[in-house]
Amino acid sequence: MTISRRTFLAGAAALAATPALARRQDPLVLGSGSHRYRCEHNWLKAPEGLKFGDTHGLAQDSKGRIYVAHTVHAESPSADAVVVYDEQGKFLKSWGAEFRGGAHGLDIRTENGQEVLHHCDIARKIVVKTDLDGKVLQEIGVPHESGKYAGGQPYVPTNVAFHPGGGFFVADGYGSHWVHEFTAKGELRNSFGGPGKEKGQLLQPHGLWLDDRGNEPLLAVADRSNRRIQYFNLEGEHVKFVSEGMRLPCHFQLRQGVMLVPDLESVVTLLDENNRVIASLGDGHPTNLRGKPESEFIAGKFIHPHDAMFLRNGDILVAEWVPQGRITRLVRL
Numbered sequence: 001m002t003i004s005r006r007t008f009l010a011g012a013a014a015l016a017a018t019p020a021l022a023r024r025q026d027p028l029v030l031g032s033g034s035h036r037y038r039c040e041h042n043w044l045k046a047p048e049g050l051k052f053g054d055t056h057g058l059a060q061d062s063k064g065r066i067y068v069a070h071t072v073h074a075e076s077p078s079a080d081a082v083v084v085y086d087e088q089g090k091f092l093k094s095w096g097a098e099f100r101g102g103a104h105g106l107d108i109r110t111e112n113g114q115e116v117l118h119h120c121d122i123a124r125k126i127v128v129k130t131d132l133d134g135k136v137l138q139e140i141g142v143p144h145e146s147g148k149y150a151g152g153q154p155y156v157p158t159n160v161a162f163h164p165g166g167g168f169f170v171a172d173g174y175g176s177h178w179v180h181e182f183t184a185k186g187e188l189r190n191s192f193g194g195p196g197k198e199k200g201q202l203l204q205p206h207g208l209w210l211d212d213r214g215n216e217p218l219l220a221v222a223d224r225s226n227r228r229i230q231y232f233n234l235e236g237e238h239v240k241f242v243s244e245g246m247r248l249p250c251h252f253q254l255r256q257g258v259m260l261v262p263d264l265e266s267v268v269t270l271l272d273e274n275n276r277v278i279a280s281l282g283d284g285h286p287t288n289l290r291g292k293p294e295s296e297f298i299a300g301k302f303i304h305p306h307d308a309m310f311l312r313n314g315d316i317l318v319a320e321w322v323p324q325g326r327i328t329r330l331v332r333l
Helices: 005-017
Strands: 029-032 037-038 054-060 066-070 082-085 091-095 103-111 114-121 126-130 136-140 159-162 170-171 178-182 187-193 205-211 217-223 228-232 238-242 253-255 259-264 266-271 276-282 305-310 316-320 326-332
Touching: 005 187, 037 228, 037 276, 054 217, 054 259, 054 276, 054 316, 066 316, 091 178, 091 316, 103 305, 114 159, 159 217, 170 205, 178 205, 253 305, 259 316, 266 305
Parallel strands: 054 103, 159 205
Antiparallel strands: 029 037, 037 326, 054 066, 066 082, 082 091, 103 114, 114 126, 126 136, 159 170, 170 178, 178 187, 205 217, 217 228, 228 238, 253 259, 259 266, 259 305, 266 276, 305 316, 316 326
16 A cells, blocks of 8 residues: 555644653553453562572562562672562562572461561572561471481472461472471471372472362462362362363462462463463463563563462562563552
8 A cells, every 4th residue: 555645744743643641552451351450560670789580489478568589690799589678669678698599489477476488498408487587487308207208309398388277388399299297396297299190199299378268278289290280188188180271380379269370381370269260361371581681571471470479459469480580560450
């Protein structure tokens, strides 16, 4: 089609007369219906003097403060692996140099009136409980008493979930595929799972969450390499599988009956109370962008979501497994 000079000039004049706000690109919106979110990549940025490594874990305390666990970039002047922000995303402080290279799972609970963080360190192969300023309160290493590691089998804890009785579960997600239950004092109570694809068996149990939406609380396990969620009762007995919409599920969180599932295969999934998919957010699969410069990232598309959480106001925060780190906020509309 040929455009005359007169038509071109008329179009240019009309564009110039359009208010700048109207010409601006619409905000990037993911989802549909009652699950629509404005996508804000890099909402949380590393502070001066620190460079994110792989952004692995997220938590938020009762005052709204946000905690990010990352492995720390090789070129980072600071070694602090835990970075703390206020609810508006303003940097507050950082600590945890001892977690450099190993910061992975990060979850928070209240014990005896005090909020505490549980860290899974995949480098030192320990679970560490700290206060909110990083003071170490408890360390748990390889559960040799389980008998699962007598032959030198690897143990690499990736995430925890909290037992309603005060204890907690630990996922050996990068080691030998077991889930271990500990008392609040750190004493081993039970072990279940083990490598395989059958009922009760696991391959890379990466994340855990206590699902209390039903008649009885169940432990949801992100059975990642089996591409499913596997449910157990609190005694470690298989209950059911969930495979709809699952690719490589990493972890979970619940809010008002909705389960949030960050999936390493480039999507964040929302499930209803019956574990049916109600939204697939930022689906960037297939992707080959890990290790690429951020200039090649695609707006509105995830690369490798590793953890995600609902913020107190219903927004979603997503941490991605990319070498320079990336924290995206999804603002609920």
